[in-house]
Every structure is written in C-alpha cells, then in structure tokens.
Amino acid sequence: IQHRIKSPVVAGFLISKIQRATECGFTLTLAEESLVPDCPNEKPVTVLVTVLGNLIENALDAMSGQAEGEIGLLLHYQ
Secondary structure (H helix, E strand, O other), X not given: OOOOEOOHHHHHHHHHHHHXXXXXXXXXXXXXXXXXXXXXXXXXXXXXXXXXXXXXXXXXXXXXXXXXXXXXXXOEOO
C-alpha cells in the first residue's frame, strides 16, 4: 500500500479497514493503479479519511449477512 498511497495517515487508515473487512469475512482490495500523494495540509487528508471511512463502512453494512464479498477500491487523488 505504501508505494501507492504516499500519505502515511491514509495508508494506515486503509490498512486498518482492510483488516476490518477481513474480520467481517470480506475482502477489501486496492486497485494497482491507485495513487494518493502525501499532503502536508491536514484538512484534505481528514476529509478523505472521513469519506473513505463512510463509504467502506456502508459497503460492509450492505454485505452483512452474506457469506462472502469483495470491496474494490480505486483511488486517484490530485
């Protein structure tokens, strides 16, 4: 993840969500072409983490009760 997601905050957050998906019995994959540069400004990073968290949690909630499922994530942030 770290070679595609340069922001340590976003990379750490995504790793935690991948683990959460695994704990729920699902797979969360990050597309190879994903790219998020490091951002010295905290505000966009906070917004990105909030939005991603909501989207991923909504996807996990939507799949609850299913035996298996996969969330595919493609990020390109400029």
